[in-house]
Amino acid sequence: MTPSFLPSGDRALMLKFSDSIDASVNARLVGFADRLRQGAIAGLVEIVPTYGSLLICYDPEHLRGAALEKRLLALWEGTGTEDRTERYWEVPCLYGGEVGQDLDDLAADKNLTRDELIALHAGAEYRVYMIGFAPGFAYLGGLPEILHTPRLTVPRQNIPEGAIGIGGRQASINSVAGPSGWRFIGWTPWRSFDPARPEPCLFRAGDRIRFRPVDTAEARDIAAGLSAGDVIPEPLKGEGAA
């Protein structure tokens, strides 16, 4: 797998690995991004891994694009598939309710009961392919095919933080409030983005996620614990696990 270089102006370039959603490709490019972030090449301004490509912003006063491409290629060829300890999270999810406003309609559309839909969504394991669009917004792959649902043609204006969504074949956890054309089936009291935390984003590209159904009382307890500072979301496995 050799990346191709796509020009992205005079201060950025893109390494493109794949046009499709592929966990092994994504794992390798996320690992490569980590290596670059640790300083493998000096003078890089931004390193942004996405599904199948890696955007790198550089400063031409330190390094020109042509020279950077050569160094990236040499470094890539010397990079094997490293075994990374991927973090694993169980994210509490209150299905339905005010935020999960599309749960019943979606179940009806798919000839499922509400509980069957919840069991499908909570039974799957998701992979964080990338963080983008908004601060801490995790794009999740691994949504069961029967739950794939097109986006709304007219986005809704105010979807709250923590909303659990479906957009096409992707799943998501809303990190900040805002407009969205995705369908929403639940809400998590966890805050996936909090600029006041030492690590503002809960999730990183490469993390694995499952949703754990909780009832209203437990969701409220978790929310209260979080705001009091008694509850700190932690992964069950990987770096930072309790």
Added chain:
Amino acid sequence: MSLEILSAGPMLTVQDAGRNGLRHLGVSTAGPIDPDAMLLANALCGNRDDTAALEFAGPAGQFQTDRAVRFAVTGADCDIRIDARPVAAWESHRLTPGETLSIGAPRDGVWGYLALSGGIETAPVLGSRATHLRSGLGGVDGRALRNGDRLLLGPDRKVPCLRPAPQSLPAHSQEPGPIRVILGPQSDRFADDILARLTSASFTVTPQRDRMAMVLGGVELPAAGGHDILSDGTVPGSIQVPGSGAPLVLLAESQTTGGYPKIATVASVDLPRLAQIPVGRTVRFAVISREEGEDLWLAGRRALRAVLAGLTAKSEGMLSSDYLLSCDLVGGIAAPDEVAGTDLTARGDPQ
């Protein structure tokens, strides 16, 4: 030690050099739309490059301070007054408590900057004071400023009032010639005749613009390969083409990733020039190579450093009392009237 906003224009925000190195967390860079103009405003006040200042589109508003400061206004060309007295842009002036600074709507250009000595000291968020309106980060509660807001000012370095060497300023919005772009990353999604249209047609700057992006109208750029791509990284300057075919140029506050094909990227040196073009004017594009874009960027950095190195104390040897006042040897006394009319005329109004 604060700046009081007596009246705020419609788009007045705190900005600094922006949040760098966080795009992989979905955190937009934010910062000024016209970074060199803001950097110069800061330099004219003796501030560091990354000091926070105010950015405005439309009239900035009216301001007072509770201590003597120096201020400078740069970027879009607009009417600047201390009480009733007009003063020039692109140089620093003294403002004393009791005096009101008024900054009107741009006569040409779109984005203007007001820097004050010591800088704005709102609480940094993720290492920066820059306001990101879309996600509500930085500045004052992540929002545009309002009437009655009071902003803390930092410690003043007490340098004299400064002005650039004559003829040394890059004349941003007045510079003629097409906006240069570098094709890609998804130019291969567009047929040859559409790529030719990118450089042969005239686009119109539409009112659909904010700190995140500007939409260009009048010409459609349909993508033979479709308008949906697997989401990938974007940069300020990316020219996205959604299904409508109307190109959308991303600016400082852009989202970090996107799912529309990007036909080209505006050359870094030309992005502020494009963003400063008023609504209704036309824009043409010319394609250059990445290497040419880098050369232009490097030349632009050298030119900016030359302007910074050429900043000189105002009126030194000409009006010694003004100079002494500007050195703050006699704090708190209003500066003598400065001769403003000549400077405004010299800068000229291209309209």
